[in-house]
Amino acid sequence: MIEEIIVSGRMNPEIDPYLHVWGWEIPFYLFIGGLVAGILFFSALYTIRGKENEYPSAVKIAPMFTPILLGLGLSALLLDLSHKLYFWQLYTNIRWESPMSWGAWTLMIIYPLTIVWSALWVKDVFPKWNWRYQWLEETIETIRQYKRQMAWILMVLSIILGMYTGILLSAFNARPFWNTAILGPLFLTSGLSAGAALIMLLSKTTKEKHLFARIDLMLIGTELFLIIHLFMGLLAGTQVHIEAAKLFLGGEFTNSFWIFVVFGGLIFPATLEILELRKIKIPHYISAILVLFGSLALRFIVVDAGQASRWLY
Amino acid sequence: MRYAMAIDTKKCVGCSDCVVACQVENNVPIGHCRDWVIEATSGTYPDLSMEFRTERCNHCTDAPCVRCCPTEASHIVDGGIVLVDANECIGCKACIESCPYDARYIHPEGHVDKCTFCIHRVEKGENPACVSVCPTKCMYFGDTDDPNSEISQLLRKRKWKTLIPEAGTKPNIYYLT
Numbered sequence: 363m364i365e366e367i368i369v370s371g372r373m374n375p376e377i378d379p380y381l382h383v384w385g386w387e388i389p390f391y392l393f394i395g396g397l398v399a400g401i402l403f404f405s406a407l408y409t410i411r412g413k414e415n416e417y418p419s420a421v422k423i424a425p426m427f428t429p430i431l432l433g434l435g436l437s438a439l440l441l442d443l444s445h446k447l448y449f450w451q452l453y454t455n456i457r458w459e460s461p462m463s464w465g466a467w468t469l470m471i472i473y474p475l476t477i478v479w480s481a482l483w484v485k486d487v488f489p490k491w492n493w494r495y496q497w498l499e500e501t502i503e504t505i506r507q508y509k510r511q512m513a514w515i516l517m518v519l520s521i522i523l524g525m526y527t528g529i530l531l532s533a534f535n536a537r538p539f540w541n542t543a544i545l546g547p548l549f550l551t552s553g554l555s556a557g558a559a560l561i562m563l564l565s566k567t568t569k570e571k572h573l574f575a576r577i578d579l580m581l582i583g584t585e586l587f588l589i590i591h592l593f594m595g596l597l598a599g600t601q602v603h604i605e606a607a608k609l610f611l612g613g614e615f616t617n618s619f620w621i622f623v624v625f626g627g628l629i630f631p632a633t634l635e636i637l638e639l640r641k642i643k644i645p646h647y648i649s650a651i652l653v654l655f656g657s658l659a660l661r662f663i664v665v666d667a668g669q670a671s672r673w674l675y
Numbered sequence: 676m677r678y679a680m681a682i683d684t685k686k687c688v689g690c691s692d693c694v695v696a697c698q699v700e701n702n703v704p705i706g707h708c709r710d711w712v713i714e715a716t717s718g719t720y721p722d723l724s725m726e727f728r729t730e731r732c733n734h735c736t737d738a739p740c741v742r743c744c745p746t747e748a749s750h751i752v753d754g755g756i757v758l759v760d761a762n763e764c765i766g767c768k769a770c771i772e773s774c775p776y777d778a779r780y781i782h783p784e785g786h787v788d789k790c791t792f793c794i795h796r797v798e799k800g801e802n803p804a805c806v807s808v809c810p811t812k813c814m815y816f817g818d819t820d821d822p823n824s825e826i827s828q829l830l831r832k833r834k835w836k837t838l839i840p841e842a843g844t845k846p847n848i849y850y851l852t
Binding site: 372373374375376377378381383384442443444445446448449451452454455457459460461462463466533534535536537600668669672673675 | 706707708711739742743744745746747748761762763764765766767768769771772773774775777779780781784785786787838839841842843844
């Protein structure tokens with residue numbers, strides 16, 4: 363049966379003819395959320411393992427960026443709201459069924475923690491730093507004694523943050539491309555990979571660079587595996603899921619996804635990292651920047667493609 | 676009590692009076708609409724059939740928009756009507772993404788807006804504006820929990836379908852076929 367549908371009388375802005383209520387703000391925030399989750403995860407992990415001095419970029423330097431990054435991400439989220447003055451309503455409710463509510467509360471807890479966590483390391487990164495107030499210095503020193511415990515909390519929260527950026531989308535049954543449980547682990551892995559890439563960029567020692575290149579390689583491998591599963595799952599689904607997969611297999615997102623995300627953001631940087639680990643001289647920042655760019659492109663393409671996929675009736 | 680609407684696709688001529696009535700009754704901002712008319716042609720030429728459908732929010736029993744709303748702005752009131760409280764809506768648009776019918780839109784004032792089943796009229800015992808103006812009387816509104824209501828009797832007598840039941844939202848707009 364061929365069915366042609368003509369809609370008359372509906373031309374709601376940003377809904378028709380193609381849904382596009384979420385622009386650049388949401389994918390930008392999802393990228394930042396993942397990146398911050400990655401940085402915090404590795405910083406917490408190597409604090410717990412007592413390797414603060416061995417891997418200083420991961421444990422001490424990278425977290426310095428997290429309050430600024432999260433600030434940028436939250437600004438993007440605020441810009442996205444169309445009823446901005448009511449944003450505080452997020453914090454008058456806890457809605458267990460709403461991933462958006464989960465995210466708002468996770469950020470509420472994690473944002474101040476990133477400030478405290480980076481404050482713990484300020485003196486290691488900037489030796490001449492002066493807190494000016496004695497009480498502030500004492501408070502930070504007191505918290506420092508509990509940094510292991512805090513690292514455990516941060517590690518759990520960073521996984522929730524990284525995972526929720528994907529679950530936010532996968533909870534929407536109405537958009538078949540998003541409606542797959544793979545998005546949570548895929549975005550978490552991509553966020554960890556972006557975090558590892560940023561640490562590689564900041565790192566000054568070969569030992570640390572190589573460790574994170576190896577970690578990043580494993581994460582890229584996992585991501586490729588998850589991407590294959592994403593399409594296997596969609597292609598084994600109902601007609602609408604098959605249509606959603608086709609957007610990437612010949613449809614409008616084919617070139618951008620396979621060139622910028624899979625090749626440019628995963629396979630190519632992974633190849634460079636392998637060559638680098640085999641002692642072939644390649645500037646490490648090339649692969650790190652490509653991974654970060656691929657991670658950003660993944661969010662943009664997934665958010666757009668989800669809105670382009672729909673139920674047929 | 677479970678308010679629902681039934682639309683007789685055999686009687687609908689696609690005149691869009693329901694759309695205009697809604698815009699006037701609810702002061703819907705220009706360029707937006709809470710209901711709309713779809714003209715669906717199916718088959719292969721020359722064996723074609725055509726169906727007109729007036730569509731709107733399905734006031735789903737398992738409404739995904741209510742589930743994903745982070746502030747409880749989207750909520751369900753007695754009778755199963757799904758409403759948006761403008762003073763609680765932050766405009767995050769999660770509900771728009773969650774609706775398989777694309778029945779919601781962003782009001783120029785910033786909050787999300789949609790069909791209310793004309794709750795202000797229903798509370799007074801009147802029909803929604805779209806139903807009351809329909810020139811072919813193809814729309815029926817009533818309580819499906821009451822077995823004696825006109826809509827319940829119609830749904831027992833006639834064949835009907837709902838839109839995208841496979842999305843699992845339990846829609847409450849029925850199309851008599």
